[in-house]
Amino acid sequence: MKKETINILQAAMETLGISPCPPIDVEVPKTGAFGDISTPLAMGLSRTLKKAPRKIAEEIVAAIKDRGPFEKIEIAGPGFINFSLSKDYLRNTVSRLLMQDRSLLREDIGQGRRVLVEYVSANPTGPLHIGHARGAAVGNALCNLLEEMGYGVEREYYINDFGRQIKLLGMSVHAQYQLLLGGASEFPEEGYRGQYIVDVAQELLAEKAEAFKDVPFSSCGSEITAWAYLKMLDLIKSDVSIFGIKKYDNWVSERDLYDRGEVGMAITDLRDRGYIYEKDGAVWFRSTDFTDDKDRVIIKTDGSYTYFSSDIAYHKDKLDRQFDIIVDIWGADHHGYIPRIESVMQAFGYDSSKFKVILVQMVNLLKHGEPFKMSKRAGTFVTLSDVVELVGADTTKFIFLTRKADSHLDFDLDVVTAQSAENPVFYVQYAHARINSILDNAKTKGIDLSALGNTDLSGLELEEELTLIKKLLTYPIMLESAARACEPHRITYYLQELAGLFHAYYHQHKVLTEDMALSLARLALCSAVRVVLLDALTILGVTAPEKM
């Protein structure tokens, strides 16, 4: 619908000899009174052409020779050109959807361009919690969306398996292991105290028996740490799977970056480019040459690297892999890092407009309406797997996706579980299940559904039916804007609107009636709605149940 409109307008502009033709913007009007699709084109031209917008609109409309699928083109308001689709075109849409005409679902806007999306990347020192779940839901849906829109997507998880945190994990497990054996109980000051540490220590005991009993951390620490780290990685991978997130393509290890010498090489590269200097016994990156407000230390006076060093190496590694777009999804508490990473990108000569950071706001977890403070160190946190068990993966994902990534979000465990039956995800899923049930019903009545795509649809006359089809036609337009803006939450809103239109239609009109031709036409319409519901839910990573 969008493409057809633009083509018509472009042809008209050519006829009028208006060149260069400005980019043509079309939009779906808020109400049907303004047509099915509309353009403010004439208003935008009024300045350069020095003519009244309505006058220009008249000229454009007069220059349209082939009206395409539109039966009515009219000028309204300050100079909008409003297009209304013919009923035949609308009915034909239903057939095309049933015949799997993919152009009605999405446009290939990616054209194979390669996108890297990094998300979650939680430290491998414990299970994922509710905060990570939001990043996971958004990242997963965004990847699905971009993939569907024709981009070559790689999903990536960066593992901070080097440095202090991971050592603390090893020390915590070591201490817990000694405790289990009744040994000395010197638990590290800032160690992790969650139940999962006890579980892992018990596993260690089961696997290695008393091999490390009373052995000091200094002599068995690296072995235990490496072992515990692998357990944590398994735990995270299992959480990802439990939550119904598609598998990652790449797990990039920070330690590997050091082992392969990439950190050193990245710094050498920056030095060659003239962005490195030494001061006060430390080595600095002059990020102020770019967007950062202060320079950053990368090698401390004691000779060790800062965390930023491996970040430099990691982002250079991303650049070396030649992606067209690089997306990092971070918790909003890391927003202060954007300028310095952007600076790194620019220092390596990369067009930083191809680098995009999506900030996912913190999840404000509530219990009984009260803030529930989580601390991994203290072991008081709600794990992702707990939430999935309590609330369900679909509901959790859908809730996270009904909001812009950077809006604050209260996740009240009581509300979410108590009202789960009124959750918007069920509203949408219910529409899908309901259609399924109607189709089943038709089958048991002996109606042949195999040729719905070729059914005569002239019986679709009702306002509700035409409105429903128009909504289906806006699906690819919505998907495109969601993909361009990297905002998968728009899909959830579309779904609620589509489901709403369907529920209303369902209540006002029987699909299966005495009139067989009409019944078939309505069954076809229902099937077409189902196609889109299923498609959109799949992109969100939410299931579409057959029955509820």
Add this chain to the structure above:
RNA sequence: GCGCCUGUAGCUCAGCUGGAUAGAGCAACUGCCUUCUAAGCAGUAGGCCACAGGUUCGAAUCCUGUCAGGCGCACCA
């Protein structure tokens, strides 16, 4: 103090990158199940889009300032 994010109905949030008359879900009130699933539908009510300027044909949307909340400002990771 500086920077980033947020401020839209009683509550939680949308608002399609500047368009036409401001949108939904909860909560409140009124109706609807001998009819394909009531996890549903129909209706009522609810607004100074934080505030003040500016930009233009046109602003919830862009710019400046103010106020309020959140989060960052390490030779930690």
